[in-house]
Amino acid sequence: MxxxxxxxxxxxxxxxxxxxxxxxxxxxxxxxxxxxxxxxxxxxxxxxxxxxxxxxxxxxxxxxxxxxxxxxxxxxxxxxxxxxxxxxxxxxxxxxxxxxxxxxxxxxxxxxxxxxxxxxxxxxxxxxxxxxxxxxxxxxxxxxxxxxxxxxxxxMVKSPAEIGRIAAMCEAAGRAFDRVPEIAAEGVPLSTVFRRFQIALLEEGADWVPYVAGGAGADGYADVISPATEEPLAHGDLLMLDTGAMRAGYFCDFDRNFAVCSASAAMRSGYHLLHDAVEAGFAAARPGAAAADVFEAMLRVVARAGDAGSVGRLGHGLGMRLTEPPSLTAADTTALAPGMVITLEPGLQLAPGRMMVHEENIVIEPAGPRYLTRRAPAELPVLEGRP
Amino acid sequence: MxxxxxxxxxxxxxxxxxxxxxxxxxxxxxxxxxxxxxxxxxxxxxxxxxxxxxxxxxxxxxxxxxxxxxxxxxxxxxxxxxxxxxxxxxxxxxxxxxxxxxxxxxxxxxxxxxxxxxxxxxxxxxxxxxxxxxxxxxxxxxxxxxxxxxxxxxxMVKSPAEIGRIAAMCEAAGRAFDRVPEIAAEGVPLSTVFRRFQIALLEEGADWVPYVAGGAGADGYADVISPATEEPLAHGDLLMLDTGAMRAGYFCDFDRNFAVCSASAAMRSGYHLLHDAVEAGFAAARPGAAAADVFEAMLRVVARAGDAGSVGRLGHGLGMRLTEPPSLTAADTTALAPGMVITLEPGLQLAPGRMMVHEENIVIEPAGPRYLTRRAPAELPVLEGRP
Incomplete structure (x- = not known):
């Protein structure tokens, strides 16, 4: 029900x-x-x-x-x-x-x-x-x-009631992300971070947690879909947590990045680039624009880093499923319309085989897009010391 | 991996x-x-x-x-x-x-x-x-x-390594069930109980929690698959929690019943009958027996209550999925063999449209079955006061 x-x-x-x-x-x-x-x-x-x-x-x-x-x-x-x-x-x-x-x-x-x-x-x-x-x-x-x-x-076109539910889940997950400094630090195994993050999501209002992924490494992460290893977080790691949690039958789907103790120059500039790419995607996501337009707007920004990675798309629809049409790819000509909820998910390579991704959720409204996620901070957050 | x-x-x-x-x-x-x-x-x-x-x-x-x-x-x-x-x-x-x-x-x-x-x-x-x-x-x-x-x-026939993983998940979930008196009591909404129980499962070792269900009511629960309502637990309710949690890629699937403050005579006798039905199923679950034989053994016991309900089967295979073949039904002639892991899940009606179910997990070994779950207590546990 x-x-x-x-x-x-x-x-x-x-x-x-x-x-x-x-x-x-x-x-x-x-x-x-x-x-x-x-x-x-x-x-x-x-x-x-x-x-x-x-x-x-x-x-x-x-x-x-x-x-x-x-x-x-x-x-x-x-x-x-x-x-x-x-x-x-x-x-x-x-x-x-x-x-x-x-x-x-x-x-x-x-x-x-x-x-x-x-x-x-x-x-x-x-x-x-x-x-x-x-x-x-x-x-x-x-x-x-x-x-x-x-x-x-x-x-693809959500009702106000549906958008309200997605927004509520985004808010709850935002509060869980706020607590990452309490649960992740140098020396904590990634598997423990995943477990604690799921607990935080439940405590903040998720009914259940169908999806948590992430990664950590000195020059980024090897992929964004692997289960957690027992490897402890190390000084200088880039940590990413991504969740599709569910409340009242609707998903959020966004991620956050953190530097463990210290952020390298490459991480900081990559983070800025992804932040700018999301802004460019947001600006392009107006009613009547094609999904491909939003993809191209983000791609133009991440292409400044040389290699935009090969994830295949830079965002997607969101709602009762973790991922839904449309796809933010070069080939998807779906026209954005008021009521559509999509993710903006640009990525880039920080080093060969090591990536960094960033993701926000937005809704298309008649006057333009609106963030459903509380926008990630403009600077890469650094997790200080042990919690 | x-x-x-x-x-x-x-x-x-x-x-x-x-x-x-x-x-x-x-x-x-x-x-x-x-x-x-x-x-x-x-x-x-x-x-x-x-x-x-x-x-x-x-x-x-x-x-x-x-x-x-x-x-x-x-x-x-x-x-x-x-x-x-x-x-x-x-x-x-x-x-x-x-x-x-x-x-x-x-x-x-x-x-x-x-x-x-x-x-x-x-x-x-x-x-x-x-x-x-x-x-x-x-x-x-x-x-x-x-x-x-x-x-x-x-x-259907699991390796020792697979059985070890199912057993580990059953043990972790058993510890989470031990903590139900900390998380459930009169006045606590069922949705809060579900949320806290998922947290307990994660804390006790689940990697993630694909399935939690349950129900509560004065004469049993209306079904065993509904999501939690906001209804607070009431004095005299029968509470059931059921979980398929996952660790290292393998599921447990069992439930536990609790009386809130006070157990009625009908609940206590129903609980005894289901306990006996599980014992009968366990005794019948020998290598070479058919799935239907285990079903019949349990059905004979619950039939003493008059109405065995209409869930359609009294247990099933378990492993990488929450439910797998075989089915403990009258029609399933699958011969049990060493290495098979199954659930024993008899149910009965406590009142018209109100049911009580009980579930344990076992593995078939050459000499006979072995419980992977720590057997539920012989008497219906009563949750005392507020936690």
Missing amino acids: DHTFGEAEFAARTARIQAAMAREGLAALLLTAEHDVRYVTGYLTRFWESPTRPWFVVLPASGKPIAVIPTIGEALMRTTWVDDIRTWPSPRPDDDGVSLLADTLAAVCGPDGALGVPMGPECTLRMPLRDFEAVRARLAPRRVRDATALLQGVQ | DHTFGEAEFAARTARIQAAMAREGLAALLLTAEHDVRYVTGYLTRFWESPTRPWFVVLPASGKPIAVIPTIGEALMRTTWVDDIRTWPSPRPDDDGVSLLADTLAAVCGPDGALGVPMGPECTLRMPLRDFEAVRARLAPRRVRDATALLQGVQ
Whole structure:
């Protein structure tokens, strides 16, 4: 249950999707992924961590979504705005919802209505492929079409209520970052820093912490996705912590850098460059600009350092998922629109194979962008002594 | 990186899978899911939380796995035992690894070798369906076959090193459960209890906490998958906390029940019955017994309460995922074998729509089962006063 979203929020989301379905001539959508199911129903649970059971939502061309779900989820789904809830006792490997789903889809699609399924970039069909093929065969000769662009187009533009939740999580994570000097210092293993940082996030208001990453090293970090090692922080290290923490179903995604005891000239100038790159991205992130424009604005700044690294993009959408469309890459021509929430995430190489990255979260408003994160300090913070 | 697993562990896993591939006449496997990729490579990262990029591992009929992955993961993959690492700059929506993967698979399969893909129960193909269909078309007329049973058969039987990790996580979570009297009491909101319990799990040794659930109420809880409400615990409530926490890449999954201030006669007798049901399941969980036998042994005990509830199964496999095959259901005939780790999770109804569940984790050994969890106390613990 998204505790403080009223029915109007879900009715508005559903209406926007159904308007797009009408334009594309789709009679129904099949949703299987956590964020898609939650987007139209409000069904919020950590039980998706168990891969055993599939969960289905069928969105008709008009009216409320229909939930086709395992019995174990019925009580929770009854607390949402969904009225039509169809259940089966899962797991039942010989028919794990397949016939119930196929019957539902056949009735909603009618004899020749087309079914939309998200099957493109950044989408995973969260059900066994064999079962999907069985459902598809049962629906033939009805067409099954890709609904990726349709759904992502709607979901990229957040409602004020959604933006409020992302902002609240950004604020809580900002307070946790403020406490890094209490938890990280020379001699503390990186694994301990990660553990303490997660605790700080929970204490400051995260409901749970789906993502923490980071790195540390004398000339930057080797990558930004590795788990923590037992290596203690050393005098002169650059430390980066990055989190996607969640509150009321919405993520933040930003990082902060710290020098351990002492900051080298290379670190300080790299930090300034990344700070300037974020400013350039922010200035470019106006309604009507393309995602690629924001990418180019940041790239022009980090290119002054010679090598902008090879992470592949310099930011992305943010919301119910840690990363969402659009991508801030040279190829993404998505036009920014009011309500979009994106990260600005430039990076550069400090030394061969050693990088530095920086990340902030912003929302696009009619008059221009607004930071959801409290902007990182203009100078690289130095962690002094032992906490 | 699975820090303390040596290359021998991955070589042994790969050899077991390749022996099964030889029996089934498969030239290659395509792995896309986090646990499958990690199982053969040791590639451990929380970056899977980002749905943007697909990750592929191709396992040939002999030799080491081949990683076909986004450039952003190359540095981390280089720390594993994998030698052949092929990368592309993802995200690249018009060819997000599709041609690189198709070329790799075509070369490994040869002109007419069959490809295995996990596409059955409890499996998700973690790549866009449209991209999979493009790869499949590129491979035609080679056959694509379901490799679910093959992989699950190997993965269900854990190595001593894997069992050691699950046991370590169970011990850490046991210490966190010991601290529940410090964090939960009458008047404390359930959301605060959940937050504090996650902190305790981290403090006691979890690397991260992918799953916490629970519930509270006067006659039991309405379900076992809902997020925490702001409702304060009340005198006489039954409180249940359940966690799948992770350490070094392996899960625990068990719960504990507590009475708030006072335990009703119904709670105490329900607790005894569930305790007895676990004992019955434990006694039945001998090598050679079927998963269904363990289910029936527990069901016979909880059936004394009249209604065993409708959760659908009374336990499941456990390891790199919160829930894995087998399922303790009437229909699952999987023969238990030494090395399997399972949960025993009987439940019953205390009142209409209000349930009580209990869960322990065990490993099957040649001489019989062994608890990995420190067994819950024989009497329902009562939380006294305010902490």
